[in-house]
Amino acid sequence: MSKFWKKIVSVGVAFTMAGTLLMGCGGSSDDSSDADSTDADSSESTASSSDAKEVTLWHYFENEADDLEEIVEEYNQMQSDIHITVTYVARDELMNQYTIGAVSGELPDIGMVDSPDMASYVSLGVFEDITSQLEEWGELDKFYTGTLSSCKDSKGNLYGLPNNSNCLALLCNMDLLNAAGYEDVPETWEEFEEIAAATTNAGDNVYGFSMSLIGNEEGTFQYIPWLYAAGGSVADLSSDKSVKSLDFLSNLIAQGYLSKESVNWTQADAYNAFIAGKAAMLESGTWQIASLDDDIADAGTDINYKYCFLPKDETYASVIGGENFGVCTGSEATDECVDFLTWFHSAEKNGEFATRSGKLVVREDAEEYNELIEDERFAVFSDAMEYAVARGPHESWPTISEAIYTAVQGAAIGEKTAADAMAEGAAVVDPILEETPLPEQ
C-alpha cells in the first residue's frame, strides 16, 4: 500500500511542479520581445540599456501594412523617446481584443479602429482622452469635420486622430453601357434605373448594378448614400424619403437589375462581380482603385471603366469611411504616443501616407502633398467627400447599424415592404437617438 501512496504523492508533486512552472514561465514573452519579427528592419530592442520606451501599435491594414511599417520605422529612427512595434491583427480579432481589453486592461499603446466603431470604444474606456495635448498642437482646425468627429465623444473630447478617409462612388463599365446604347454615366436615379435595366442581361447572368447589402456594418455603409440622397436620414428612418430610398433599391432587386445574393455579398464580392464582367455598375470605394487595373488584367475582361458620383435623387450623397488611430488607456507613454500621432498626421506625412497607400487625406492642407489627386479617379472620390456624411459618431452605433441593415435586408429579400421594414428600424433607432442624439452633420 505504501508503494501506492508513493505513486499518488509523486503524481501530486508532478502536478504542483507543472503548475508552478506554468505560472512562472509565461511572464517573459509579451509584445515587446517580438520586435524583430514584425518590424522589417528594426534592430533588436535591448530594453535594459536604451531609454526608448517600448510602445505597441496594433492595426488591421492589409495591403497598406508595409507602408505603415516603413513610416513607423522612420519615426523610430528619428527620435529616441519611444520605439514603436507594429503588429497586424485581423480586424474582427482586433475589435474583440479591444472589447476584452476594456475589461482586462491589456491594451496596446496605440490602436487603429474603424471610424464608426470608435465612439463605442471611447465609451468603454479603451481610448485615452487626449484633447488637451491635441489642442496644444493647434492644427485641429485643418482637419475635415466629418473625419475628426469620429474621434470624439458626445461631449466633444478627442481620443485620437483620423488617419485616412474614403467614400463611395459609382464605377461604370463603359463597354456594357455603350453596348446598351448609353454614352454617358447616369446622374439621377431615373437615369440610373434606366441604364441598369438596359444593361441587365439575365441570359448572360449580367446584372445592371452590383452592391453589398450584407447583414453587417458593410451593408449599412453601402446603403447610407442612398438614404441621404433621397433626403432621408438615420434620425428619421420612417420618413417617406427614407422609405423611398429603400423602396428604390428593393425594386432594383425585384426587377432583377441587382442580384438578390447581394444580401450575402461583402463589398469585395460585389467588386468581384463587376471585375468578372457580371455587373455594369458598381458602388465602389476608394480603396478599390489601387488594385483595379491589376484585377481587371488578371480577369482578362479588359473593361473600360469610368468613375462618377452615385446618382442623385434630391441631392448627391456619399458616406465617409476610414480608419482612426487612438492612444489607449493604460499606456505608459501617452504623451510620446500623441507626439507620434501628431507627426504622422502632419500635412506632409498624411499626404505622403495617402499617396503610398492609395487613400484620401483627412486634412485640407494635406491635399497638396497627396499625389493621387492628379489621378482623375481619386479626384472623383475627393470631390464626393463634399457630399459624404459621417456615420455617427454614437456609442450605440452598432445597434443603430444593425437596425438599419436588418431593415434593408428585410425589404431586399422581399419579405417585408420597405415601409414596414423602415418602421421596425425606426422603432429601434428612435429611442436610442432620443437619449443621445447624433451630432450635427
Place this chain on the structure above:
Amino acid sequence: MKKKRSMAAARKIEGYCFLLPAFIYLLVVIGYPLVYNVILSFKDTNVKNFKAGTSVFIGLDNYITLFQDPTFLLVLRNTFVFTIGSLVFQFTIGFLFAMFFSKKFTISGPVRGLLLVSYMMPMSVTALLARNMFGTTEGVINDLLVNIGLISAPIEWLTSTSTAMIAVVAANCWVGIPFNMLLLTSGLTGINQAVYESASIDGANGWQRFRYITLPLMKPAILSVLMLGFIYTFKAFDLMYIMTSGGPLNSTDVLGTYAYNLSFTQYEFSLGSAAAMVLFLCLFVVGLLYLKLIAREDD
C-alpha cells in the same frame, strides 16, 4: 471486517485520485467563466455604463427582456430546430454508415477513413465551402439539382428565410455524420460476434438481431453520442456565423451567434451573458435527462 471496510475505502480514494485532477482542472478553467457570466447576467452592464462602473444588479430583468423579444424567441426556436434536425440526420445516417462499414469487405476501411475528412476540416473552411456551394446562381448544388432535373429553377438557399436553415443543417450534417459514425463504430465493435451467432441459430432475423441485440448493447454508446452531439450542436457558432452571419433576418441565428452579437457587437454585455445562460440552462436540463437515462443502465 475491518480489512474489508478499509479496502473499500481505499478503493474509493483510488477512484477519486483518478478523477480529481480533471475535475479540479475544469473547475478552475471553466468555473470562473461560468460564475462571471452568471453574475454579469444579473446586472445591466452595457457600453453606456461600463466605463463608469455604475451597472447595478437588476435581478431577472435581462431574462425578462430577452423572453419578451420576438427575435430572441425566434433564435431560441432556431437553436432547437437546428439541433434536433441535425441530430436526427447525423445520428441516423451515421449509424447506418457505422453498421455498413463494419461489415468486412475489401474497401470498407479506407472508405470509412476517407469519410472522416469532412469532420477533420476546420469549421471555417467548411462554412465557406458551404456558402460557395449553396449560392443561388453560381452555386454548384443548384446547378446539379437543375441539371438532374429535380428542380426547375435555382433555390434561393441563403437569401430566403425559409431555406437558409435547411442549408445550414445540411452543412452541419456533413460534418457531424463522420463524428457519429466514428463513435458508433467503436461501440459496435464492442459487441461480441458470438452473441449474434447464437441469435441466428435461435432463428432471429436481421431486424430482430438489430432490435434486441445491437440496440440494447449499444445503448451506452448511443447515449453518449446523442448527449455530446446535442451539446456541441446546440452551442454551435462558427458555422452559421461564417456561412450566413445568422441571416437572412435572423433565420439562422442561434443562441451562440446571438449571444456573441449581443456581447461583442452591441456591447450589451449583460444581455449577452443572459442569453448564454439560457443556452446553459437548456443544456443543463438535457444533461439531467442524460444522467437519468444512464442511471437505469448502470444498475
Place this chain on the structure above:
Amino acid sequence: MMKTGYFKSKESRKNIIYCIIALLIAICFLFPLYWLISMSFKTDVESFGKIVTYYPHKFTIDPWLKNLQDKDFLVSLKNSFIIAALSMVISLLLGVPAAYGMGRYKVPGSKGFLLTFLVTQMLPASLMLTPMYLIFNRVNLLGTYFAPPIAIAAGSIPFIVVTLRPYFKTIPTALDDAARIDGCNVLTAFLKIMLPAIKTGIITVLVISFLNGWNDLVYSMTFNVQAEMRPLTANIYKFQTKYGTKWNAIMAYGCILVLPVVLIFVFLQKYIVGGLTAGAVKE
C-alpha cells in the same frame, strides 16, 4: 483473393456489391471535398465565373503557391502542431484517468461528477473568452503556447470522459483480478492492462482531441496576439480581406490544413483496423 470461380461464390458477390455501394456513398458524400480540391486549382475568374465548371478548365497551382510560399507558413505550421499536441496531451493526461475512475470505481457522487463534466461544456466559447483572458492574464500565460491548449483541453476532457466511460465499464472484472494476481498495483494495472484493452477508444479520443487543438481558431487568436504565434487556422484572414474573398486560395488553404491530420490518421488506421478485428477486449 482472386480464385477461379470467384464470381460464383456468394461471399465474393456480396463483397463486390458492398464495394459498389461503398463507392457510391463515397462519391456522393465526398463531392464537396472534390469541389474544394477542384476549386483550389481554378483561376480567380473561373471560380467566380458565369458558369459552374466541374473541373478546372484552366488549371493553376497559383492558389497553392500563395499558401505555401507565404513567409509565415512554416511558423504557422509549427504553431498549429504545438498547440494541437499540447492540448491533446493535457486532455489525455487528465481525461483518460477520469474516465477510468468514473467507469470502474463506485465512487459516491459520481453522478455529480459526471454532471459537472458535462456542465463545463455548456457555455459557448465566445462568452468564456473574456473571463479566461482575465485568468490567463493573472497567471501570465498570455502570449505563450500554454494558454490556448489549456482552454481547448477544457473542452476535450469532458468529451473523453463521456466517451471512454462506457468502454471502461465493459471491461470484465476478470481482468482486474488477473492484474492483481500478476502483482500489479493500481497504476500499473491501469497503464498496462486497462488502457490497451480499450485501444480503439483511446485512439478515437486521441485523434479527436488533437483535432480540437489543430482546428482551433478563437482561443489561439484571442490569447496570442503576436504574429509569430499564430496557427495555420489564422491564415484564413489572409484570403478574406477587404479586397476580395479569394475562393481558390481559401480552398487550397483548407486542403493544406486537413492534409497533416489525414496523414496522421492514415497511419493510425492500421491500429484501428487491428483493434476492430480483434474486438474490444482481448480474450
